[in-house]
Amino acid sequence: MKKVGVSILGLGVVGGGTYRILTEQRDFYKRTQNVDLIVESVLEPDEAKLAALGVPAEKVAHNIAEVALDPDVNVVVECIGGIDEAKNYVLDALSAGKTVVTSNKELYAKYSHELERVAKHHNAGLFFEASCVGGVPIIRTLIDGLQSNEINSIIGIINGTTNFILTEMTEAGSSYEEALARAKELGYAEADPAADVEGLDAAYKLSILSSLAFHTKVPYTKVIREGITNISKEDIADGKALGYVLKLLAIGRRTPAGIEVRVHPAFVRKDHPLASVGGCNNAVFVHGNAVGDIMLLGRGAGALPTGSAIVSDILYAASHTDFRYSTFKNTASPDKDVNFLSDFGGAYYLRLTADDEPGVLAKIASIFGKYNISLVELLQRGCREPGKATIVLVTHETHELAVQNAVQKLRATGLVQVESVLRVAQ
């Protein structure tokens, strides 16, 4: 039976889950995968974390050199997170010819080109299923399940924290602040939630998924990004009244004109399959030219789901004798001939506060008309501010730039405050 030595860097939530799976399921893997996965070492300075998992003292490594030089270690699992230490450690491991399995979306989105170059050079494997959508095998699916397809689009809910917050706001009618507090209480949001709520985490993942799907490097800096920090109870309630649910969507599309990648809140109709993806669940729709629409759904985070992805990568590495790398030019910048689109089609929801006086509605309507924006729904209702009215409207399919221009013109009238502009997914 093949023996594979594993070293885990970082025993946080994901590293801890991986340690548990590897130790508890060792016999299962021997029996079903014909491979003996042995945790050779753990690099974690926090004594409390080591004690909580009962890591024997002789398995504790003290520095990365010890891990990289250990001939019994074949696979290094990086669960440190962030860039500085993580990147250096991964490069050290790859340079020593160790296969690396990482859950670090920021590291992979920012430095996949550098890591892959070193991995190839040292004939080491580089696996990152756990970087995106927790236990859902979306990376494996894109590489080994749908690779016969030209992928036209990826649309998904790929951040559990924001999905929990929006679900909480929708179901309990909470404010953003209340829902965030609840998410922190339950351990679904970090003390500093910025990366999640501002859409950065989703942008890293979308960069990774889009690069694989569209066969060209899609830098995360190209992702048009809007978080959920400005979402109000009123938007959620308005949407609900109109039959919509608000989600933080990650959208990647490839058309003859170029690639569009964006992360932003968007309303989906309540009978859309993504509408019912609640709480910490994640889901991804992939549209391929042959297969049509495929959806994958599951837990997007957590110790065991993410550990499942890591250990599946380890088993994959253990059972293949050759390593493959990107099917695109994995460079820091995208291919020169790839156009990233900043204008894109779609419908919009707007909430306005306007002076409640004759002619204002006509003025608003004429501005939308000027930009060829036609409306599906418009409802005017009372407003807490005296002398003002709230106007909620949903447009037909139009374009991002047209809406931005119309909003600018509306503001310039001095008669209208634009409270919210949110996209509506078709």
Add this chain to the structure above:
Amino acid sequence: MKKVGVSILGLGVVGGGTYRILTEQRDFYKRTQNVDLIVESVLEPDEAKLAALGVPAEKVAHNIAEVALDPDVNVVVECIGGIDEAKNYVLDALSAGKTVVTSNKELYAKYSHELERVAKHHNAGLFFEASCVGGVPIIRTLIDGLQSNEINSIIGIINGTTNFILTEMTEAGSSYEEALARAKELGYAEADPAADVEGLDAAYKLSILSSLAFHTKVPYTKVIREGITNISKEDIADGKALGYVLKLLAIGRRTPAGIEVRVHPAFVRKDHPLASVGGCNNAVFVHGNAVGDIMLLGRGAGALPTGSAIVSDILYAASHTDFRYSTFKNTASPDKDVNFLSDFGGAYYLRLTADDEPGVLAKIASIFGKYNISLVELLQRGCREPGKATIVLVTHETHELAVQNAVQKLRATGLVQVESVLRVAQ
């Protein structure tokens, strides 16, 4: 660039779709997968099919020997279906060291052990993603995405024909016969629909999926099987009134007591994710000990979705230098220590016709009581037959054998006709 020669056996729906994908996407695969997939030959006696796809005369093979002896052919795609010819051709191809990719669920369910033995012996690959759930990469997911998990259950809608018929009955209120006629008209049901509507097709697929998931051969003959031919408009309507949708479910579970595998119609609550899987779509839920619930959804059949699975298998075979085989003892019979369960837990829906006279309801209730079956809902309503009443009831969680016994006792009273017994999925 690696060149891979492909021969396609059978140009029916799936073979035709595969031919189209391979010829139309050849440049795409060169560019993105660094492999040149060349259709070297096609074995199809039907001139009309060859002409429809514009297969050049020099690519038409005349017998399997020609294919098996062709040194330019690396991968043989079997899309003939059935057993006789298909099995011999596949064995000939494997014996010549050709990798085989098949969409043939009947062949794979019945003879995987034999095919695999020959494949191993000749160091040939054997791939069968297309045998289950069309373009949805469920096989790859079980082998290479969730292999770190102990899989506890698989529950899915894995036959498109029956799902179309049941959706039609639910949405249009059609009878079984009307819905079947419509399915034939649209090409979703074959002239002889027996394999689909009697659940045999789903049983083959469940046998394949369960064997992979539970790491032991699960023969299709062990699948408890009930089709949809006896489903009436009344059952569908009753279910609807109670908040349920009827689906043909394939269920595989592994518990310490053994394995249960079954294909039968079952009601699911209308807010269950499987309830909204309509028409020809398929969906599979997998529960793993680490990952929790994962759902995969997509087109379960059709030329291009199934062709997508076949070509993905060809690309996988082309980019891996070693072939792997089952992670279980792939024999004709299951392991001796595996127990297949014929009793299983669950809730039930029953529709009875009873004499409309005092004491009958008490008699019915006492029989259920005797078998420890308690009821969630019971409704009595008028019946077309004079002097009779229709009684519809849904039980709490109970057991298959208890219900079978109770039904036998009900029948023995002579007062009650048992019109329908259907399972209710939790």
